[in-house]
Amino acid sequence: MRPGEYGRPAGGALGEAERGASYGGGSAVAGRAVPRLPAGRPAPADGPVPARRRPTVHPGAWWLWAISLGVAATRTTNPLLLALLIAASAYVVATHRSPAPWARSYTAFARLALAVLLVRVLFAVVLGSPIPGTHTLFALPEVPLPQWAQGIRLGGRVTAEAVLFAAYDGLKLATLLICVGAANALASPTRLLKSLPGALYETGVAVVVALTFAPHLIADVQRLRAARRLRGRPDRGVRGLLQVGLPVLEGALERSVALAAAMEARGYGRTAEVPARVRRTTAALTLGGLLGVCAGTYGLLTAVGGVYGLPVLLAGVVAALAGLRLGGRRSLRTRYRPDPWETRAWLVTGSGAAVAGLLTLASVRDPQALHPGVVPLVAPALPLWPAAAVLLALLPAFVVPEEHP
Numbered sequence: 001m002r003p004g005e006y007g008r009p010a011g012g013a014l015g016e017a018e019r020g021a022s023y024g025g026g027s028a029v030a031g032r033a034v035p036r037l038p039a040g041r042p043a044p045a046d047g048p049v050p051a052r053r054r055p056t057v058h059p060g061a062w063w064l065w066a067i068s069l070g071v072a073a074t075r076t077t078n079p080l081l082l083a084l085l086i087a088a089s090a091y092v093v094a095t096h097r098s099p100a101p102w103a104r105s106y107t108a109f110a111r112l113a114l115a116v117l118l119v120r121v122l123f124a125v126v127l128g129s130p131i132p133g134t135h136t137l138f139a140l141p142e143v144p145l146p147q148w149a150q151g152i153r154l155g156g157r158v159t160a161e162a163v164l165f166a167a168y169d170g171l172k173l174a175t176l177l178i179c180v181g182a183a184n185a186l187a188s189p190t191r192l193l194k195s196l197p198g199a200l201y202e203t204g205v206a207v208v209v210a211l212t213f214a215p216h217l218i219a220d221v222q223r224l225r226a227a228r229r230l231r232g233r234p235d236r237g238v239r240g241l242l243q244v245g246l247p248v249l250e251g252a253l254e255r256s257v258a259l260a261a262a263m264e265a266r267g268y269g270r271t272a273e274v275p276a277r278v279r280r281t282t283a284a285l286t287l288g289g290l291l292g293v294c295a296g297t298y299g300l301l302t303a304v305g306g307v308y309g310l311p312v313l314l315a316g317v318v319a320a321l322a323g324l325r326l327g328g329r330r331s332l333r334t335r336y337r338p339d340p341w342e343t344r345a346w347l348v349t350g351s352g353a354a355v356a357g358l359l360t361l362a363s364v365r366d367p368q369a370l371h372p373g374v375v376p377l378v379a380p381a382l383p384l385w386p387a388a389a390v391l392l393a394l395l396p397a398f399v400v401p402e403e404h405p
Contacts, residue, residue, distance in 0.1 A: 065349060068353050069088075073172055074176065076371065077168040077169065078370050081390060092186070097185045100188070101219045120173070121167055131374060133162050136158070136159055140156060142156040143155055221244060290320055293320060296314070359389060369386065
């Protein structure tokens with residue numbers, strides 16, 4: 001082989017064309033033209049330019065924000081306040097969810113919430129309701145039941161008061177589901193897994209896999225339905241459901257097997273050797289702490305246990321945290337670029353906690369405004385300062401940078 005026959009010239013010397021291009025001369029390199037840099041623009045530095053990391057919020061902050069909104073939803077049956085909570089969470093999700101597949105689950109949760117609301121109203125229509133009413137909407141044929149089924153009826157008279165009470169109750173549960181859907185759409189499951197304590201790592205892996213499984217199923221169903229529509233085949237009804245469901249289940253099984261193999265190859269499930277007394281102490285602290293949290297919470301919710309509720313709750317939290325701290329010694333893993341808990345995370349969490357706290361206070365001071373009655377049948381009113389408290393849930397939309405693909 002002659003020197004310089006393949007690749008660069010012999011001795012590693014640059015050719016004239018490459019030498020000219022290295023100085024910005026615009027000559028050809030391997031038959032391609034190299035554009036000249038515009039005047040006044042500095043030449044790029046050697047090596048890859050590091051990508052600028054977008055400022056993000058800790059995923060735990062999004063979950064605490066959503067859970068707080070769910071707590072606020074359980075404190076009222078006023079449909080106007082519940083609609084404000086849904087609108088606030090929907091606006092934050094619309095402006096801040098990422099284009100990742102797991103962020104598409106909000107629509108599925110919204111549909112599930114609508115189904116729950118309709119089922120709750122349907123049960124009240126078919127099975128009756130203990131709410132008395134005078135405004136009859138219609139009457140269904142009543143089915144006589146045996147003596148042992150007293151208190152339950154099938155069919156009969158359907159009143160507006162019973163339907164409205166069921167709609168208020170169902171809307172509260174639907175709002176809670178939508179808040180959980182907002183957390184799934186805003187918080188990355190993988191980043192949330194990185195933030196868990198070492199003692200909860202195995203449990204966190206199972207939960208994160210479960211939370212990630214549903215969005216992938218939804219994406220598979222949408223893709224298969226679109227493919228069937230392009231081929232002119234039905235994608236609705238029982239036949240379409242069967243022909244779409246079988247490929248989805250097959251893909252889910254393949255994904256599960258691949259995930260299990262990948263996790264085993266990466267050493268998931270390995271634990272460090274710790275002394276037996278440390279394991280027993282960890283179990284005792286964790287179990288005792290959880291029991292203390294349950295007992296303290298029950299004491300705070302009852303009038304009799306209001307004296308001992310708070311001390312028992314605090315002692316349970318301390319014991320549970322100590323158990324988690326000791327249990328973290330068994331985890332053989334490190335964290336790569338852990339998410340910091342910054343000021344934005346405090347603002348997001350604080351806005352949700354403020355909404356939950358203010359609505360809890362309003363439910364104690366003005367229960368009639370947050371729980372409008374249906375007997376007599378009156379239109380619900382919008383209380384001003386609880387509505388203003390709900391608007392605090394929009395704070396993340398202004399303090400957190402928007403996600404861009």
